[in-house]
Amino acid sequence: MKLIAVIFMLSLASCHQRQVFSPPLGLGGVEAKFGNYSDDEVEALRASLARVAFPAEEGTAQSMLLRPVEPLNVSFSDDVPDKEGKGRMGGNVVEYWLNGRFVLQVASAYYKQDDQTFTKEEWAVVLTRSERDRFRRPIYPGDFGIIYVDQ
Numbered sequence: 001m002k003l004i005a006v007i008f009m010l011s012l013a014s015c016h017q018r019q020v021f022s023p024p025l026g027l028g029g030v031e032a033k034f035g036n037y038s039d040d041e042v043e044a045l046r047a048s049l050a051r052v053a054f055p056a057e058e059g060t061a062q063s064m065l066l067r068p069v070e071p072l073n074v075s076f077s078d079d080v081p082d083k084e085g086k087g088r089m090g091g092n093v094v095e096y097w098l099n100g101r102f103v104l105q106v107a108s109a110y111y112k113q114d115d116q117t118f119t120k121e122e123w124a125v126v127l128t129r130s131e132r133d134r135f136r137r138p139i140y141p142g143d144f145g146i147i148y149v150d151q
Contacts, residue, residue, distance in 0.1 A: 026073050026074045027075070032097045035099055036067075037102065045066075045104065048064050049061065049064065049125070052124075054122070054124070055109070055121035056121065056123075057120070058108050069096040069097065070096075072095045073093075074095055076090070088109070088111055089118070093106070094106050103126070103129065105126075108121070
């Protein structure tokens with residue numbers, strides 16, 4: 001009888017195994033490298049980003065990171081219609097995986113004013129892994145379904 005109880009307990013334990021997720025992939029199948037940010041540090045970053053008026057100057061979100069995190073390129077866009085008349089050239093989406101559960105996603109847009117003048121703008125958001133799997137932001141706000149290129 002004890003043997004049956006032990007087998008039953010082991011079978012229950014195997015039903016509750018932790019689900020193992022593979023690392024998110026970027027362009028070219030590159031795997032994300034996770035930082036070691038605590039949940040409190042992630043919330044502090046989220047609060048800091050909430051005070052930024054987007055679009056912001058490129059590099060704003062990355063400069064708010066407490067420690068370096070290796071960027072993961074997830075999207076690139078080129079040769080797009082210039083809907084705003086600002087000289088669109090292209091853009092990209094980069095992710096900074098703060099830990100295995102939270103990611104800072106940054107979309108940058110590039111504009112050409114003339115042969116000498118270029119401007120870059122960015123938008124950033126902190127997402128959970130499940131939010132990231134459902135979230136799609138175009139590089140240029142307002143261009144839903146046109147700009148974002150998934151690989």
